[in-house]
Amino acid sequence: MANIINEVSRTFNEYLIIPGLTNKVHTPDNVDLKTPLTRFSKGETPKIELKTPFVSAIMQSVSDSGMAIALAKEGGVSFIYGSQTIRNQARMVKTVKKHKAGFVESRANIQPEQTLADVIALKNRTGFSTIGVTDDGTSNGVLVGIVTGRDYRTSKDSLDKKVKDFMTPISALVTGELGVSLTEANDIIWDHKLNQLPIVDKDGRLQYFVFRKDYDNHKQNSNELLDEHKRLIVGAGINTRDYDERVPALVEAGVDVLCIDSSDGFSEWQKETIEYVKSNFKNVSIGAGNVVDRDGFLYLAEAGADFVKVGVGGGSICITREQKGIGRGQATAIIDVAKARDEYFEKTGEYIPICSDGGIVQDYHMTLALAMGADFLMMGRYFARFDESPTQKLMVGGNYVKEYWGEGSNRARNWQRYDMGGNNSLKFEEGVDSYVPYAGKLKDNLEITLGKIKSTMCSCGVTTLSDLQAEAKITLVSSTSIIEGGAHDVMVKDTNS
Numbered sequence: 001m002a003n004i005i006n007e008v009s010r011t012f013n014e015y016l017i018i019p020g021l022t023n024k025v026h027t028p029d030n031v032d033l034k035t036p037l038t039r040f041s042k043g044e045t046p047k048i049e050l051k052t053p054f055v056s057a058i059m060q061s062v063s064d065s066g067m068a069i070a071l072a073k074e075g076g077v078s079f080i081y082g083s084q085t086i087r088n089q090a091r092m093v094k095t096v097k098k099h100k101a102g103f104v105e106s107r108a109n110i111q112p113e114q115t116l117a118d119v120i121a122l123k124n125r126t127g128f129s130t131i132g133v134t135d136d137g138t139s140n141g142v143l144v145g146i147v148t149g150r151d152y153r154t155s156k157d158s159l160d161k162k163v164k165d166f167m168t169p170i171s172a173l174v175t176g177e178l179g180v181s182l183t184e185a186n187d188i189i190w191d192h193k194l195n196q197l198p199i200v201d202k203d204g205r206l207q208y209f210v211f212r213k214d215y216d217n218h219k220q221n222s223n224e225l226l227d228e229h230k231r232l233i234v235g236a237g238i239n240t241r242d243y244d245e246r247v248p249a250l251v252e253a254g255v256d257v258l259c260i261d262s263s264d265g266f267s268e269w270q271k272e273t274i275e276y277v278k279s280n281f282k283n284v285s286i287g288a289g290n291v292v293d294r295d296g297f298l299y300l301a302e303a304g305a306d307f308v309k310v311g312v313g314g315g316s317i318c319i320t321r322e323q324k325g326i327g328r329g330q331a332t333a334i335i336d337v338a339k340a341r342d343e344y345f346e347k348t349g350e351y352i353p354i355c356s357d358g359g360i361v362q363d364y365h366m367t368l369a370l371a372m373g374a375d376f377l378m379m380g381r382y383f384a385r386f387d388e389s390p391t392q393k394l395m396v397g398g399n400y401v402k403e404y405w406g407e408g409s410n411r412a413r414n415w416q417r418y419d420m421g422g423n424n425s426l427k428f429e430e431g432v433d434s435y436v437p438y439a440g441k442l443k444d445n446l447e448i449t450l451g452k453i454k455s456t457m458c459s460c461g462v463t464t465l466s467d468l469q470a471e472a473k474i475t476l477v478s479s480t481s482i483i484e485g486g487a488h489d490v491m492v493k494d495t496n497s
């Protein structure tokens, strides 16, 4: 007979935090959200520490170079999705490592032989109105001109007009040379009354744009997560199939931390992948997962994982539990694994951070997950809603939304993530394709979310995450007390009418 665990497995929604004594020192300004990303020995500091305890999910619809740059600036890390060619993924890593504040890689590019119709489609798809015209249509091709809204009139111009016939050609453009400082670039912008300055290398290849409108954003953010060469820190997802080709390319591109991306990580393939990375690339950290109990955690910890990711089937777009019947309530999984992590630390002196992956809906769920023992959180839905995610912003039913699809959906076709050996194919879907409400800029939303976490920590009478884990009092709630927690027994006014 199977081993039946009679304890119910629970989700974050079933818990609340009981306030502790708040002293005068417990103000949000005094709260420090610093947390380890990678394993460390007792008395030492981890190789990478997050300043914000968030990482963005290893997903096509969440983590590209744009998201990675925005999140590293705010003290977190993105894991760039691995369900793409090795070359593309390495290029995205390189873009993050090359990033310099105020210098933006051109994300909308076109070739001179394309048409006005293509320009309009590109603008609608990406939302960018400054388009680089390069010989090969890539962000690093030879710059032949730019197109902005000033170059065409949709009411007058024919849609099949060639880009080369209405762009502002390179001969009429002021450009900056690669190596120019931000101050110098801004001076050129002001002296020539420009809206943007293309930066090109000695061969005339487009490298970046510097935009006048970003001028105020150029001041350095004190939360930025930087390596020893002052470059932003970036992660990347890998799989257990092509790691001996993918990992060298990612390391060459400058990746700081890898994570094996799998919906079920309690496997020999993960052990082999960790061993490969550890014996070939001493300077790169590697996380593994996902697991949901102490056995899974201990297996990956022993195999050498630098962090362990926890969660099966709790993701907002995930239907693994319905399809395969595997998984565990996310709160219970975290509590169980955190206990194993603490015991492992006690026994070996090695602290292996754990990451709660998926299932966060409300901001207070984040505080709960951290209090229950997660060192940091991986989120997909949360980040997919922002400008910086790579997907399209659309108007659906009168509201702006962004697209968000699972790695196990037919759309992503990330069969390696769900692979159980055998043929290379996605045998059945484990994820859905969806919309999430558009929420604006990452920075603005993060400020509100982190403000809430800090405020709750003050209610608990703590200013650090380790104190939160040690001192928070958490209670189970009944379904009727969940109703009590919302507005109830009143007629809420419709503020939209």
Ligand code: RVP
Binding pocket: 057, 058, 059, 311, 314, 315, 316, 317, 318, 319, 320, 357, 358, 359, 360, 378, 379, 380, 381, 382, 405, 406, 407, 408, 409, 430, 431, 432
């Ligand atoms: P959420 O934040 O609740 O949207 O969950 C994101 C997580 O869901 C990812 O980090 C990953 O672990 C999981 N995921 C991604 N794709 C799928 C799927 O298609 N089933 N699941």
